[in-house]
Amino acid sequence: MSGVPASEDATPTAAAHPVLELRGITVRHGNVPALNRVSAALPGGRITCVLGENGSGKSTLVSVLSGLQRYDEGELRVDGVPVRFRSARQARDLGIATVWQDLAVAPLLSVWRNFFLGVEPTRGVWPLRRLDIAGARQTTVRALARVGISGLDPDQPASSLQAGERQSLAVARALHFGARALVIDEPVTPMTVARQTLFGQAVLAARAQGLAVVVVTNNPRYAHLIGDRFLLLAHGQVAGSLTRDDVDADDLTALMAGGEQLTTLTDALTELHPELGDR
């Protein structure tokens, strides 16, 4: 897998508006803000990695982008147009595809059936309309090839897919059905280097197609390998917004490690001196 990002000039969508934009998004759970006035532009043809330690708000950000989480303040824009999702379906219909951490497939169904789940292609006219199985198989194989997976039998059960392959299947699906943004919550299942490479290929394929790719991770080395831009979250706030030109992998690692140390220090101090937490 190549870790070299496309040059800035190669942006397929150097449009006036980023594909996705957060403006001052705040999400509160009771009095505690999970996200606190978060602003970020997520442009097409770029991989933006969202980094932050546990509890920094990464999952909440994914939920906002995918239409699952309402926000209390702020604005979400798609192509510069303010939107207010009331369901995950609305986000999907606007071309925002999410690859969840614990991505589910229907295990007993074949790979191609999973690919087309809910959108099965048909041939002929009702009442003669029937599932175009040969076409569906062929499309699945082609779509998988686009994200770097070859030699997979479309008839094999989805349960036989490994971590990484499932995620790649989800990316292939998003590309095939015309997604414009891809939001990926880093898989929790440990992947072998080979699977990670495979999934990385799928992510790079999505960038090459001009999608705005958002990868949520707490692995700064992996982020630096694939990312063009880095959004650092700490305590629900943007702690840094950097590009590949600003930082190397060591800088990112140090920033993350620094964040963890700072949190440990903050927690220890506020336990001893509760008044510090009110400032």
Ligand SMILES: Nc1ncnc2c1ncn2[C@@H]1O[C@H](COP(=O)(O)OP(=O)(O)OP(=O)(O)O)[C@@H](O)[C@H]1O
């Ligand atoms: N439904 C909820 N009710 C109350 N508090 C919540 C809820 N969801 C999240 N939080 C809190 O909001 C903050 C941000 O959580 P979030 O899950 O977005 O962080 P994260 O960076 O994704 O963490 P992790 O890496 O552990 O998943 C945390 O302090 C968390 O405890």
